[in-house]
Amino acid sequence: MWSEAGGAGAPADRRPGAAGPVTAFRGSILHFLDDPGEIREPTGAFEYFEDGLLVVRDGRVAAVGHASALLSTLGPDTPVADHSGRLILPGFVDAHVHFPQTDIIGSYGGELLEWLERYAFPCETRFANADHAREAAGFFVDELLANGTTTAMVFATVHPGSVDALFEAARDRRMRLVAGKLLMDRNCPEDLREPAGAGYEASAELIARWHGRERLGYAVTPRFAATSTDEQLRLAARLLDEHPGVGLQTHAAENRAEDRWVRALFPWCRSYVDVYDRFGLVRPGAVYAHCIHIDEVDRQRLAARDAAVAFCPTSNLFLGSGLFDLSAAQRVGVRVGLGTDVGGGTSFSMLQTLNEAYKVAQLGAETLTPWRAFYLATLGSARALGLEGAIGSFRPGREADFVVLDPEATPLLARRMARATSLAERLFAWMILGDDRAVRAVHLLGRLAGPRLREGGA
Numbered sequence: 001m002w003s004e005a006g007g008a009g010a011p012a013d014r015r016p017g018a019a020g021p022v023t024a025f026r027g028s029i030l031h032f033l034d035d036p037g038e039i040r041e042p043t044g045a046f047e048y049f050e051d052g053l054l055v056v057r058d059g060r061v062a063a064v065g066h067a068s069a070l071l072s073t074l075g076p077d078t079p080v081a082d083h084s085g086r087l088i089l090p091g092f093v094d095a096h097v098h099f100p101q102t103d104i105i106g107s108y109g110g111e112l113l114e115w116l117e118r119y120a121f122p123c124e125t126r127f128a129n130a131d132h133a134r135e136a137a138g139f140f141v142d143e144l145l146a147n148g149t150t151t152a153m154v155f156a157t158v159h160p161g162s163v164d165a166l167f168e169a170a171r172d173r174r175m176r177l178v179a180g181k182l183l184m185d186r187n188c189p190e191d192l193r194e195p196a197g198a199g200y201e202a203s204a205e206l207i208a209r210w211h212g213r214e215r216l217g218y219a220v221t222p223r224f225a226a227t228s229t230d231e232q233l234r235l236a237a238r239l240l241d242e243h244p245g246v247g248l249q250t251h252a253a254e255n256r257a258e259d260r261w262v263r264a265l266f267p268w269c270r271s272y273v274d275v276y277d278r279f280g281l282v283r284p285g286a287v288y289a290h291c292i293h294i295d296e297v298d299r300q301r302l303a304a305r306d307a308a309v310a311f312c313p314t315s316n317l318f319l320g321s322g323l324f325d326l327s328a329a330q331r332v333g334v335r336v337g338l339g340t341d342v343g344g345g346t347s348f349s350m351l352q353t354l355n356e357a358y359k360v361a362q363l364g365a366e367t368l369t370p371w372r373a374f375y376l377a378t379l380g381s382a383r384a385l386g387l388e389g390a391i392g393s394f395r396p397g398r399e400a401d402f403v404v405l406d407p408e409a410t411p412l413l414a415r416r417m418a419r420a421t422s423l424a425e426r427l428f429a430w431m432i433l434g435d436d437r438a439v440r441a442v443h444l445l446g447r448l449a450g451p452r453l454r455e456g457g458a
């Protein structure tokens with residue numbers, strides 16, 4: 001693809017026929033082409049170039065490969081950012097996060113239902129104020145970017161203005177984002193509740209205003225089955241039927257008390273997941289957070305319907321919800337992404353989320369290889385969101401969202417890295433010891449982004 005415009009002599013960004021400006025980024029480059037599964041030394045699932053070059057044209061990947069092969073194809077004036085010694089990989093994709101809950105991250109005490117009452121609901125009522133929503137949205141997306149997260153699937157609040165604020169913040173930064181307004185018509189504070197029909201209308205208006213605009217996508221967002229009536233779940237399915245391409249995000253089988261409550265509210269159901277399925281909500285484009293307390297029938301159903309699950313280990317441990325069975329999900333072929341679930345989750349960092357994901361696997365007598373971990377945080381989550389055609393890898397034509405990881409971000413990380421003898425060992429050190437400090441630079445559509453423009457990060 002690159003070589004078509006690769007005549008020597010003229011500046012790359014001025015040549016007749018060139019589609020637009022070209023920039024290149026040199027460093028170690030890793031990206032995944034497929035799920036490496038649990039194979040400890042997978043081949044074919046990823047590409048790695050120790051001294052690699054990522055060539056970007058018009059914000060998209062034009063080529064990726066060995067620097068020795070690609071440098072000679074660049075025009076003489078093509079800028080090459082040097083990240084030698086660092087790792088360039090596709091931007092992280094957070095498959096499940098709540099932007100209004102940024103302010104209550106790290107709030108002490110209680111399991112899910114108590115935590116919602118004590119912290120989440122009061123915090124979300126403040127988003128009736130548009131100024132507060134705008135300020136919080138700006139902070140939230142900048143925090144995502146500071147952590148190397150270039151795309152996220154995000155819950156707003158019931159207030160349409162919270163969705164507007166979030167999409168505006170993402171649009172202003174040229175960031176790819178999926179979000180939706182909460183739907184709740186029972187079992188929540190009165191000022192967060194609305195009739196099912198009103199929630200339907202407000203969602204439809206937001207879809208018309210935002211879905212498919214620039215890099216933004218909408219997801220219909222019932223909080224969870226316990227806060228929606230039958231009518232609201234029916235209308236959620238209607239929104240999906242009426243707006244092809246719009247996604248769905250909600251929670252399922254996170255906590256045992258929640259699971260019992262949902263079964264009591266829908267006594268006809270076989271299981272929590274079955275509630276959603278009966279309303280036609282288990283379908284492609286749907287992302288279910290948690291799915292800890294599910295059985296094999298649920299798992300098969302999720303796989304058969306091509307719905308995805310967001311695995312949120314920091315949240316699951318913090319709220320004492322339980323241990324997600326990643327291996328069982330993989331065995332039946334469920335799409336799995338990785339989510340921070342801030343503010344029940346305790347970090348915006350996908351590296352720290354991988355740290356906890358590894359421990360969850362350990363407690364389940366399984367393992368999470370560094371290969372699969374970084375797959376989950378990039379292409380795996382992109383697939384969960386149905387966005388693998390746009391982001392998640394460096395296949396030519398993909399949007400050039402990427403992160404540069406620094407192996408010497410802290411003295412301890414540098415010391416550990418100095419003794420690492422393989423890429424797998426280095427990846428594992430990053431996911432266990434790394435956090436936002438390890439994120440040297442973040443690029444959206446090939447351009448430096450984020451609030452932290454560090455020296456050498458161009």
Ligand SMILES: [Zn+2]
Nearest residue numbers: 098251289341
């Ligand atoms: Zn959540």
